[in-house]
Amino acid sequence: MPAFKQHPMVPQTTHDEQARQDFVAALRGHLSGRLMPGTYQVYAARVEPAFRAKHGRAPKDEQEVRQAMTQDPYYQFWSAAQRRSQELLWESVIDPTERQLPALIDRARKLSKRAVGAKAPRGGKNARGRRGTLRLDPALTVPKYHTAADIHLQPGGYHTDFTADDVAAGAVYDKGINLYMGGALGEENNLMGDTLLAYVREKHSSLKPRAILDVGCAIGNSTVVWARAFPTARVQGIDVGAPVLRYAHARAQALGVAVDFSQQNAEQTDFADASFDLVVSHIMLHETSKSALTRVLTECRRLLKPGGLMLHLEIPRGRTDIEKFMHNWESYNNNETFSRYMTDIDLKAEAIKAGFSPEAVLVDEFAPKLDVAQMNYAEHFFWKILAAFKR
């Protein structure tokens, strides 16, 4: 497992803060590696047979699996520990972030002025020698699917400013998601970007995008992957959250990568029609809403040039009812409010509804040759990719 890269925007930890983060990572590793698979065993050995004995048939859908499983003591113990580990994960990162927040904000301001790539070791400067920019929109209305509940239990979510020029949400998210996957996201939390990039290399190897948009980019961890992979392209990232974007900008600058970030809602952006060759998102769609999903896909289509490609990386929602139930843990217990509705959404039909030609849309499954060390809810993992060309 590569160590998390201590770039200048990552808060330093004291002895005890580090020990706390290390324990949370170890606990989550234990939960996913040792305890989570047991929930499937308990279902097969106890819960499903007990349901059959009582009803004379197997559970008919995910809801019936839910009713039975949530009564099982083993599941309850795993679930309670999973929930608490998520809360402790954020606490363990918030402490060092708050302690150093004024210094982090100051560092972000200074990094913003730096000419990216001038001294970057490799690949930092893109061919035209641009530097990254940040454009915030204080008038933007943050959508209800962000404000109603804090997604993943991160206090304040992606969008809340608690002080002027706040970057805390970004710093907390960066280290937090790394702990969430026990380090499996890579030293720059690059796993999702690498995965979608590997898909492009494998399935669309002739693609040479000159303009790339990452929608719902948060801290730009995947955006940076695209900017490095296509150094002559102009790469932009949008998100609704101001503090994560300030952090994303400072982080990209610190890593020596030129990205243009702007605070915009992917449902309706201010980009001109046909602005991009490639529009991507990384496990973002399930954090929107049913109506927003249609609007996001419609907007992505508008932004694509003719022949342009849209790619959305998503988490699979499970094939069997017990798998669906386990994946939906996040929805019921971790404020991924919308994700459970994704279980029954036909992404291909959604893309067609957004205007894409049926023959230009594909929902693919992709198991890249990357080491995914920790599976939180399923024993067998693959990524789901919604791919669509604009005619």
Added chain:
Amino acid sequence: MSAAQEPPRGAKGHRPQIFDDPAVDQLYAAYVTLATELSVAFERIDTLERLLETESGLSREAIRNYQPDESVSAERQRQRAELAERLLRPFREFREQRIARANHLSDTSPSD
């Protein structure tokens, strides 16, 4: 935003009840926290022992006979209060949520 606010430690949104008795949820949350803090303490002790061994001639006897002075006592009191805060935060939030519900200041409902 100009004036800084104290950032919250708990997340906004629905808090699931996992066990039949909500008290078990609270005990379980505290138990996981306690395990975390125990791990932190073990690691601190381990660090101390390793440093003592390599960088000083300090004896275990001296550790056993150590008496904290006033400032050390105050520092430890602060640390204990912090531990209590960490440990019992879920209980406090649970109470706050119940009171809020009773006052019809309902928690958020997941919807579009």
